[in-house]
Amino acid sequence: MQFKQGRALVIGIANYEEVRRLPEAVLNDARDTADTLRSSSYCGYPEANVTVLTDGQATLEGIRKALADLAADATADDTVAIFFSGHGTRVGLGRAATSALVPYDCKRGDLAGTSLGEVELSAAISAIKASRVVVSIDACHAAGAATLKSDLEGDHDDGLDEGFDEKSLQQLASGTGRVVFASSRATETSLVRKRERNSVFTTALLAGLKGAAVAADDGTIRVFDLFNYVSEAVRQAAPGRQHPIFKASNLEENFPVALVLGGTKTIAPKANCRERQLEQIMSDLFPAGPTDQQIWLRAGGEVANLALGGTGRAQWFSALRLLSQGGGGGSVTRESLIDAALEEFPAHRELGALR
Template sequence: MNTREVIEVDEKTPFAGWHALVVAVANYAQVPVLPRSILNDAQDVVSTLTSAAHCGYAQQNVKLLLDTQATLDAIRQELDALAARAQPSDTVLIFFSGHGARLGDESALVPVDCDTHRVAQTTLLEQEFSTALARIKAERLVVLIDACHAGAAASFKSIGATLDLGFNEKSLNQLAQGTGRVMIASSRATEYSYALGGARNSLFTEHLLGALRGGARTQGDGLIRVFEVFNYVSERVRHAMPGQQHPIFKASDLEDNFPIALELGGVKRLDATSAVADSGKVWRQLEEILSDLYPAGPQDQELWLRAGGDISRLRLGGSGRATWFAALRTLRQGGGGAEINQNSLIDSALQDFPHHQELKNLANGS
């Protein structure tokens, strides 16, 4: 596969391997009402995901549950539908904006029909949510939770319930258990998620949309990856609300900085299906080649620096092969320096070994 080749992406046939469930509740019956921006967030996420000019999700693969639609039963049914539909090679994105609740050490997502006198029975508890995620066969799963909104009541205690609003980090760690599973929350458990005055979207979702619409740094291959999305969102949210809102990222077994959307921005982009399928093979080949050509590791002949990397971002030690394994894993996960990517690393190696056939094959995608 040619990692640099661009092809026509027909907007009538978007990439079928991505699925999304988007849930937002603002107008609760028994729970404090949230701003209109919560509903805008969900609608704008759906329109961006399904836009042929942006993320390229198939319309039929994206489900929106908005306000009265977002009952506990409906959320359960859509999670079951994802488990039935998504294949191992697919990517699943779940976005929830609304109230979160803390019941002792456990957290829960609050659906529109939450009964404040039967909270444990009428919310999506952490353990049930984790079990539902585990049933989804997709090897890449991202959950984005925006569940501690400024302007909401500090707790349910004023209306007779015995739980606090929010979503704790222990619960995020629990939900992040599993290979390829990522949890991103809009703020720490002790913070609020803000919407600036007059803004259409919450601060977190405003920058999430910016990342998905092309703002996030990419590797130039037509794909938007999860680490770049989080880095983009986190930097801008923290800058807008210094010391007050810090998005958090949780993952327990993540080896790859995997794509979550197409970066279209025009009609010519990479074939995403092939890119996802072949990326692991390309990285393994590159590790073997670089270990042979640069046995001292990434610092050998200043290769990492020349490719745009920052050697101080790497953990150097052990043999050259072990060092290359660690360095390339860091690069796959979005680290190693602001300017380095797979293509720049191959190009820099080719400057030293212009007639190396295996390197040339990687550069040409053959």
């Protein structure tokens, strides 16, 4: 079987011309992601639909051309996956600062002119006609450079202000069907451990794509389920040190991103099925999100702790993800949320069964 509507652009840069190099794991991340996407045993993307740029291929013009080719080739029925592993940087000062991806030929003396800034990258993503686009960025964030590169020698003073902040990630997710996965919060390091083949984030992403993420009944891996798996796997691998970020502005559905095990249907783990069922039920009962009928407040939570951008479904996804990590504020728990919902819908059997 093939996931015929799948298209991908995979970028990995470790050996920069002027900017300090990164571990070999960065290139492994790109190569392994591409291999998994086009594997008939896993994701099933047609080989011709997967473009890979590593090191010298991933110049600024090379990345621009690959994005333009995606915009020219992708149709409204396609799912497009864009993966970047390498340096991210901030350009400018204070509130005027913007984020950028650092291409192979970026110049230290002209970061703004030789990097791929958030405005240009957002425009390139918006130009892609596919109704489903997933952008995964595995780049070091603020104050985290030392851990990522601690095993490397050489000059570290290259002028980079490491980072790709959440405001910029939200801009990349603008538009219907656009989703961004980022490897860590803006205050964290995107970890690469010594002697490990892949980064912590990409290790989890690859495992999810290879069948560890919850599979839908139609034999596909869907975007919410993939991120749920990645987020939990990273949390367990790096407790308290790295938390992947999910951004979406106008997401209407839990859309498929790949085949699972080459199209083989699998039974999802019971716990994950229950969480997905709770997300669906809460989205149906409170379609405006956790603020609908003040359900989050009534369950003991604090609305200020939530990321409330996007559709109600996207808000519920983020809220329940936060709750599973011990967040949400106040005294809110999974049980208190279900109890608060049952006060409004006492005859809802499926919801009661989740209690």
